[in-house]
Amino acid sequence: AGRRDETLKGILLSAGVGLALYLLVFFLAPPESLPRVGVGVFVVASALFTLLWRNLYITIFTSPEFLRRVLIVGAGRAGSTLAKVVNELTPHPFEVVGFVDDDEEKKGSMVENYPVLGGWDVLLKTIEEKHITDVVLAISQDVRPELFQALLQVEEMGVEIVTMPTMYERLLGRVPIFLLQSDWILRSFVDQAHASGLYELVKRLMDIVGGLIGSLVTLIVFPFIALAIVLDNGRPVLFTQNRLGLSGKQYTIIKFRTMRNNSENDGKARVTLENDERITRVGRFLRKSHLDELPQFINVLRGEMSLIGPRAERNELVEELQTKVPFYRARLLVKPGITGWAQVNFGYAATVEDTGIKLEYDLYYIKHRNLALDLLILLRTVGTVLGLKGQ
Secondary structure, eight states, rough: OHHHHHHHHHHHHHHHHHHHHHHHHHHSSSSTTOOOHHHHOOOOHHHHHHHHHHHHHHHHHHHHTTEEEEEEEOOOOHHHHHHHHHHHHHSOEEEEEEHHHHHHHHTTEEEETEEEEOOOOGGGHHHHHTOOEEEOOOSSSSSOHHHHHHOOOOOOOOOOEEEHHHHHHHHHHSSOGGOTTTTIIIIIIIIHHSOOOHHHHHHHHHHHHHHHHHHHHHHHHHHHHHHHHHHHSOOOOOOEEEEEGGGGOOOOOOOOOOOOOOTTTTOOOOOTTTTTTBBOOHHHHHHHHHHGGTTHEEEEEEEEOEESOOOOOOHHHHHHTTTTTTTOOOOOOOOOEEOOOHHSOOOOOSSHHHHHHHHOOOOOOHHHOOOOOOOHHHHHHHHHHHHHHOO
């Protein structure tokens, strides 16, 4: 039911956005150049057929008969974390048959409600008897020679082998920071984080175009928002603050003020909480509608920010969080953004644990960023703004 509800919401949003764009083009186009009824029928029919197909897909291809059967090699923290993730996803992305682990004490036990079927010596036998389609390698130590030889045979059997971090990324769109070794950032991340020059060029062009459009919108709505802020809580209208950008370089961020004046009189940086009492009445609406972010398009035009990237933070918060959250400073490998993969997937981070989850999303974006992912983030941002889901 949860997946169907999300599908319905997504289709209705897509149809609504498509219809709004058509109406915009219709009113700008010459008279009689676009058929009204034809496009209206197309939008409605497309939404209905898409809804029908996706519900059919969810019903058929997520049934047990079609699910891939997965065996997890390693019943430690990595393996149990993956099993827990699978249990929490509805419907399950695949069927976990169980674990194999060389720890004698774990054999015959249950981990996240799945059995530990034996050690490495039963790997091949288990794959044949249980009709395994995929093996997930969830061990942190070096692969032993005997296990390596068995995995080669598994590959020859046509069974797909993936590592736990890779499967975690596929399922959640996040990088499992708390399960990674300290050298992972050097071995697996930095090389992949350097996007192609063409991508960087196209993204900068997108930033310039988006920045110009956003700045124009800001100029149009500025008098109305400024008046509302002044009437509600006086001056100033704009809020400026130093934030860390690309490679840790400081810049001054610009936003509409949403908090009371002198909300940090003691000079200490504080994380904004849900229902924070420092937020004004107008400020609460501006945050929910994301209108407070509009002046940041100026930062985008300056090249200090991008349309898409991790959320910009203050230096003092970065200094504090990098001692509590592994790889936190890796967010500075790219420009901060007005919106981002973490922003559209997770709410406001009020705790260190929440910050870790958002960082997992940020690192996934930095590692996999491309134009298709950027477009997806922009579309989901539109849905977030229209749904007034800001904090």
